[in-house]
Amino acid sequence: MAKLIFAGGTTVLLVLFLFLLIRFPGKWIVEKLGLFEEPATLLVEAPDYDVQLLTPNEYSRPQIASEPITGIVIHYTANPGTTAQNNRDYFEGLKDSHLTKTSSHFIIGLEGEIIQCIPTKEVAYASNERNSDTVSIETCYINEDGSYEQATYDSLVHLTAWLMGKFNLKIDSVIRHYDVTGKLCPLYFVEHEDAWEQFKQDVSDYIEVNGEKPPKNTEDQK
Secondary structure, three states, X not given: OHHHHHHHHHHHHHHHHHHHHHHOOHHHHHHHHOOOOOOOOEOOOOOOOEEOOOOOEOOOXXXXXXXXXXXXXXXXXXXXXXXXXXXXXXXXXXHHHOOOOOOOXXXXXXXXXXXXXXXXXXXXXXXXXXXXXXXXXXXXXXXXXOOOOHHHHHHHHHHHHHHHHHOOOOHHHEEEHHHHHOOOOOHHHHHOHHHHHHHHHHHHHHHHHHOEOOOOOHHHHO
16 A cells, blocks of 8 residues: 555656646746756957967976866955066066066956966965965056055956856865965955955956856756
8 A cells, every 4th residue: 555655656656747847937946946957158258368478497487287177266466557568577577586476367457457466277376275276366566555546446357257267166166275274365355354255246247247057958058
C-alpha cells in the first residue's frame, strides 16, 4: 500500500510540474521555483584605452603569468596632479632607475584617458599578495583628499564594469588596495566609505543599463 501511495504521489507531482511548464513560460519557473539562474548581465563594450605596454624588466613588468583572475583592485597614484602618461612613464623608467618594484595594468588620467601598461594575462606589481590573481587600476587625481574629476570617475566605472564582464566577476570581487593591506589607497574611497559603496552601485547600474546577456550556448562564447 505504501509503495502505491508513493508512486501515486510521484505521478501527481510530475503531472503538476508538466502543467506548470505548459501553463507558464520558463521565466515563471525560474523566478518562482528557483530551478535555474538566468545568465548574468555582462558589459562587453570596452572603453577606449591606449595600449602602451612597458618594456619587459624585473622592476615593473616581470612577465610573470597571472593565475585565473578573481578580482579587480582599485588604487590611486598618491601623486596629486600627475597624469596617466606621467605615471606610465615612471613605471617604464624603473627598468633603468631600479628605485622600486611597482606598476599597474591600467592607469586612468585626469581627463578620463586610460593607458594600459601590462597585459591582464601578466602580473603587475600593485596589490601585494593579490598580484597574481587580480587586475589593478591606478587612478589620477588633483585634490589632496583624493577625490576624482568626473571624467576620471566615469572612466573608472566603465573600465571596472568591462573588466568584470571580461573575467565574469561579481561586484564583490571589486576591492580597494586598502582591503588587501590596510594601506590608505585609494584615499578618498577609504576615508569615505559611502563614496566607495556608491561607486560599486554605479558600476552595477552601468552594467544593468549597458550590458547584455551572454549566449546561453557555451559554444557561442569560444
